[in-house]
Amino acid sequence: MSARMDYRFARRLASLEASATAAMTARVAQMRAAGIKVISFSVGEPDFDTPEPIKQAAIAGIQANHTHYTPTGGTLELRKVIAARVSADQGLSYGIGQVTVTTGAKEALYLAFQALCDEGDEALIPAPYWVSYVEQAKLAGATPVTPQTSEQTGFKLTPDQLRASLSERTRIVVLNSPSNPTGAVYSAEELAALAAVLRDHPAIIITDEIYDAISYVPYTRLLRVAPDLAERTLVVNGAAKAYAMTGWRVGYVAGPQPIIEAIKAIQSHTSTHTSSISQDAALAAYTPNPDIEATVAAMTAEFQRRRDLILGLLAEIPGVTCTVPDGAFYVFPNVSALLNRPLRNGKVCTTSDELNLYLLEEAHIACVAGEAFGAPGYLRLSYATGSEEIRVGMQRFREAVLGNDAA
Structure with a gap:
């Protein structure tokens, strides 16, 4: 038997x-x-x-037989273009060693949690939150701490709430603007007020900017108002929302090179890289093009x-x-x-x-x-x-x- x-x-x-x-x-x-x-x-x-020039770039990649493995974290050409985009967005200088391309922004977030969190750590995630933040924190062994924002504050975390929620165990603070699910967008003043609190705590900050192109008010990024936090801030973004490329599965994370290298080490044993053809499409998306x-x-x-x-x-x-x-x-x-x-x-x-x-x-x-x-x-x-x-x-x-x- x-x-x-x-x-x-x-x-x-x-x-x-x-x-x-x-x-x-x-x-x-x-x-x-x-x-x-x-x-x-x-x-x-x-x-x-998906915009036509992006689709044509993917077709050209297939015809050119770009159908083999790429380096972990994406091709040199794509990482170079993304580094230029992030530099322009954040008003700071990013090199290719500070960027890794992922299989969607979701994988970027997952890898960041895996690289940074241990059992006993806390991840501060304001609620309402995107469904996967909390679960990814738990998968990495961290305990989610979820201060509840309200309609009265526009579903945005206040400095007092942030201060009260931080502890010596806080490893990661997640900020998402524009927000899924509320559509909340932090103003420059609101981000500066949060940054003033974060300066007094060594937590790593993850700023999820996947909806940055879809803002109906002037859009400001955390590092635009607090560039001094760049050495402990990860910027997560991707092509899915801005370019209608959800199925292509292209995201990225940019930040301090030691953290990016840790993330790439995990990538080397998991997905290695997103589709080579998707990378050709993303190269077209992130290369400046008026159309x-x-x-x-x-x-x-x-x-x-x-x-x-x-x-x-x-x-x-x-x-x-x-x-x-x-x-x-x-x-x-x-x-x-x-x-x-x-x-x-x-x-x-x-x-x-x-x-x-x-x-x-x-x-x-x-x-x-x-x-x-x-x-x-x-x-x-x-x-x-x-x-x-x-x-x-x-x-x-x-x-x-x-x-x-x-x-």
Whole structure:
């Protein structure tokens, strides 16, 4: 008789939560395959096509047989162009040794946590937060510390909150602007105030700038107002959002060379590098090109129009309020007034997670519950979809939550 299979998993998985956004995407795909017409506000990717010059660069790479391994962390040409881009963005000088290319910004963040955190460390992650920050910190052995921001501060961390949340165990502080899920954008003054607190603590700072191109207000970066923090700041970004390249899986992390070398050491034993063809595409994306820049600007202008559209429609739904996001392509409405009261057909939801599932089953619209972002009582809706879908989806939302007493 053969030995019994032992499906025993690593202890680090015990507290791991699956990605709520990925789970909702999979659920939508299942429902659509069954013939149900679901309108999705759950996926965080532009609905635009990758700009043509970027696609042509990838095709040229295939024809030139750029189909072999590249150096760990990307080709010299791509890292050189990204280093120039980061230098221009941050107002500082970055060399190619301070940049590594990753398989999306998500891998950049994962590798940073793995390189920097040990058991017993803390990672300070303001809530609401992107779903993977907390889980990646836990996978690296760190304990997430999640100070709760509020609508009153525009979902932005205050200096007092930062100061109160730091401890001798704090290893990493994560800042995300524009924010997923709230669309919050920190001003120069707000970043300078946070920097004043961070100067008194040796934590490594990760500034996630993946939505930097999609800002409807003047955009400022931490290192623009606090260049003295560069020696302990990692800048994470990628091509996914700005250039509608989510499927190409190209991100990067830039920062102090010793940390980048540690990250590349892990890369050398994991992914090694992202697709060589994706790197050719990213080289075109990050090389200055007026046509591509005009396409990105037009895409951002369209996102702003959609933001205004969905905000207006949400305001017409009784029990829903929403702050105005200054960037990214998400709204984060407060739906707490819809809880613990009859909705259509007498349905009562006690949590925003239950409401989210109700909207999926009853109205066939897909959102993501605030619980996934550390903010119960809210929903995240992506408006990276067509205007007509936004109108129809918000009408479904309204009809689904109008209870018998709200006619």
